[in-house]
Amino acid sequence: MKRNGIMTREMLSSPGTENSGTGTLGKALSVLEIVVSADRPLRFSEILALSDQPRGTLHRHLAHLVEEGLLIQGRDLCYEPGLRLLKFAYRSWSKNQFRAVAAPHLRKLHEETGETVHLGVLRGTEIIYVDKVESRQTVRMGSQIGNASPVYCTGLGKAALSVLPQDRLAETLGKLTFHRFTANTHHSVAALKRDLDEARLRGYAFDREEHETEIRCVAAAIHDTGFDLVGGISVTGPAYRVTMEQLEIWAHPVRQAAMAISEDVEVRLGPGR
Template sequence: MGAMDKSTQAADGTVGKALQVLDMVAEKARPVRFNDVLAESPFPKATLYRLLQTLTSQGMLSYDEERQTYAPGIRLVRLAHAAWSQSSLAPVARPFLDDLSAEIGQTIHLAQLDGGQVLYVDKRNAATPIDMFSQAGKIGPGYCTGVGKAMIAFLKPEAREDAIKRQSFFRHTDNTLTTAEALRTELDTIREDGVAFDREEHEVGINCIAAPILSSNGRVIGALSITTSRQDYNMDDLTQLRPQLLSTAAKIAEAAEAWQFPG
């Protein structure tokens, strides 16, 4: 629900509340008890119970009577699979991610933008994987990740400002950009250079170079990054991978040209 403000949730009524509960259960990444959800819920106990019952009866959640836990339901899984196939860049990009990963032997991320935040839709691990936050399906911040900054930088001005306003500017590391003005300056540079960098801004020891994936009319449809550990690659080393990164981003954009992505 990070992409929706409180006024939007209120305007969406019961449907918005149900989706908010669905998000709370799904984000736990494990079956949860009623009290686990209640501890984080903005809704009264009776309202939350009613919403959980409705979601369960509709197959969006499943309920384990023995363990008394809720988890995403089969209907939700079917919808998620359909969304991944029809609206995600991942199926189109998969062969190009495989080729790039095999060529350079580093971790590759594919992402799309969700209300100013980053949705990781695919990932290819390096020959020697490194532990990091990003996994397919996870939501990450836009202001301190390479893919996030690459996408935000190439949004149209009004959409770019809206995305900037949605950032939390929490300091994850000593290198994190913590003001809107600092981010705007960085985005100007990214638009000039065509690539973005994460200089240990989200996780200590993790660097990346990223490029936007743009449609023929300049619309942002995603971003691609090459991610390494500080021990393996310094920033100069990453910069040397710029041609392969941009070439792969262009190939994905070309393959996706006829794809019907949500606006």
């Protein structure tokens, strides 16, 4: 019996802004998302303002979420993420085969460069960080694992886009809306396309302080033959320490690692897939 245990197209399909379509579940999750995404416990009325649901409905959803242990409500009436999420969290992370396959490569790359190494996958118009190796071992669950960043301003995103087949690329580009994070952030499809063309030729992409100032990275794409799984791996560092020349040097090992992971993924999927 062949089982893949790996991410596939479906996980990349849903649009950037989740919300509609799934009836009750979708609505409940959208309020969960609001609470989880907030950077502090929220009051009922704050959530009300952020959501587009009527009072009665929202109240019931919150009650249900609390009852299910996905949220907890302090006695000061604030809502915050509940414990049950932890359970889901850990399980989904530790069982993610893609992450597991890539992990040793990340570690090796980190040893070679000494800088932070990221693993991400493409999902719609975003890159989702799935794993990370960084110098300060104390940060155990990477500081932004699970977070999403736009494709157009990250090395990972651009690397991933650069290997996408024509149609998928066009589709994705069509859905983009640009936000100018730094002076260097791309803000037109045209400019992004040129950048992607270069990246495709080279086999790796840069982030020249396009997402955060003083932060640069090199990234290379990972993908399986069917492009069901598209992602990338990157080495990131602060501008004062990591020059563009340095990145050029690291580009090669990054690309090597990416190719190695792609191969491993293919093998672990089983050739008979």
